[in-house]
Amino acid sequence: MASTIQKQKLFLSFPHYAVVGASTDRSKFGTKVLQWYIQRNRPVTPVHPSNDELEGIKTIRSLTDLPNPTETSVSIITPAKITINLLKQIEKLSIPAVWCQPGATDVACVQYIKDNGMSDRVLFEGECILRDGDGALQSML
Numbered sequence: 225m226a227s228t229i230q231k232q233k234l235f236l237s238f239p240h241y242a243v244v245g246a247s248t249d250r251s252k253f254g255t256k257v258l259q260w261y262i263q264r265n266r267p268v269t270p271v272h273p274s275n276d277e278l279e280g281i282k283t284i285r286s287l288t289d290l291p292n293p294t295e296t297s298v299s300i301i302t303p304a305k306i307t308i309n310l311l312k313q314i315e316k317l318s319i320p321a322v323w324c325q326p327g328a329t330d331v332a333c334v335q336y337i338k339d340n341g342m343s344d345r346v347l348f349e350g351e352c353i354l355r356d357g358d359g360a361l362q363s364m365l
Contacts, residue, residue: 226344228351232360235321235347238297241268242290244310245301245328246278253325254301255279257353261299264361269296286313293317299353304330311336311346324348 226234241261245254258279261268270278273285287310290296298319300307307328314322322345324333329348337346 228347228349229360229363231321231345231347232323232351232356233364234345235297235323236357236360236364238295238321239267240290240292240296241266241299242271242284242287242296243268243299243301244271244287245299245325246270246272248275248278252301253354257299257301257325260354260357287317287319288313290317290319293319295320297321297323299323299325300328301325302328304328304333307333308336311340311342315340315342320345322346322348323351323353326350326352 243258246258247255249255258270262279270281270283271287272278272283275283277283296319298314300310307324311333324347334348337343337348
């Protein structure tokens with residue numbers, strides 16, 4: 225199994241990013257994660273079912289609307305009951321890397337990740353891009 229830093233480097237190595245769980249509420253972690261990408265000039269797409277724009281960026285409604293899913297890393301900041309369905313979409317779309325922020329997974333999500341051979345490309349053990357992302361970026365220089 226890949227180490228946490230290997231998974232973080234894999235995640236950050238793709239040319240596109242998507243964030244599921246951002247909203248218009250800047251105090252929420254989904255929006256803070258979206259801002260993390262913006263502040264680091266990373267090409268990011270917010271995924272939101274009803275808002276047309278978040279943080280000045282045009283949204284897409286669903287992961288199925290990603291223009292380049294096989295070149296996009298996805299950050300998930302949703303309740304676990306939503307995350308499980310996202311993981312199923314991610315598997316179907318061959319999305320290469322996923323970062324589930326703390327609180328986005330539960331036992332069923334972890335079991336799905338393990339049962340579907342996704343453990344080497346999904347961060348799901350409490351890693352947080354807001355805390356760990358800059359260190360992972362530095363390790364890639």
